[in-house]
Amino acid sequence: MASELQSIISNDILPLTAGQGIYSTFLTHKGKIIAYFRVYQLGDALMLEDVGETGDTTFSTLRKFLLFGTKAKMENYGETWGLLLISGPKALELIRSTFGTDLSSLKPLSFEKLEIDGHPALLIRSEETGATDIEILIPSGGLRGAWERLWTVGEAMGLQPFGTHALETLRVEAGIPKMGPDLNENIVPPEANLEGKSFSLSKGCYPGQEVVARMDTYGSVRRRLVGLILSELAVPLSGAKVYSGDREVGWVSSAVLSPSLGKVIALGFPLRDFTTPGTELAVEIDERRAAATVEALPFLKFS
DSSP, rough: OOHHHHHHHSSTTTTTOTEEEEEEEEEEESSOOEEEEEEEEOOOOOEEEBBBSHHHHHHHHHHHHTTTTTOOOOOTTTTTTTEEESSSTTTHHHHHHHHHHOTTTTTOEEEEEEEETTEEEEEEEOOSSSSSEEEEEEEGHHHHHHHHHHHHGGGGGGGOOOOHHHHHHHHHHOHHHHOOBBSSSSSOOGGGTTTTTTTTTSOOOOOTTTHHHHHHHTTOOOOOOOOESSSSSOOOOTTTTETTTTTEEEEEEEEEEETTTOOOOOOOOOGGGGGGGTTTEEETTOOOOOOOOEEEEEESSOO
């Protein structure tokens, strides 16, 4: 299975050992992003986890490439497994106090297997908010029990639930792109600052590899993912046009009102000549233009 997957995705998964993970993508032959995901080496199998809400696309793409002429067996766990995300400075302490396991030595995308109330679970050092993030992947039958155990221990530690809106705000503040709004078939991986993260330039051929390699060789990236800080509190829509003077130079991919900064912030893709921090631009909002300034990512850093 690993060798078949290796030939169609953008990153090198063969060096992975059990308990390790890596980012990768499916690309079109023009180098555009079809899917963005993490690959985990389980020892006897590989697991893919989407970075975004595009699991059906990833699964169907995988079936298209892999099932013809291979003996690989695939199963979609999207409906039968659940996920809990624990984030913040006390995340490791909460996991240790609740389940008796110390994850402090885990590197990003590394994981440990654990049995929780009779259910097999994966505890993954993830990257969702820019802070310490631990994902618990567990069969849906064990989800409620794991939640209740975490809450019983965590309430005294100040544990608070948060939803998708808060998660989206934290993601944008951390400058983390995700499949869908930021990563899609308009974007080639180097344009999203994914060098050294989601694709390999040395592992050999895969769909889109020539385009990615050419960008690296000639420095021909046309646009770049940057941060934008807006001058007013109106939040632009995904896809809002970005201008330099009267010239359209890019678009906004994600935008939120940041409580920590007290400002509207956005991720966007201006042309490379307009990506230097401090560059003054404008963003289209409700048929008018609001001033915006290019900001280096991430907007916020956690120690």
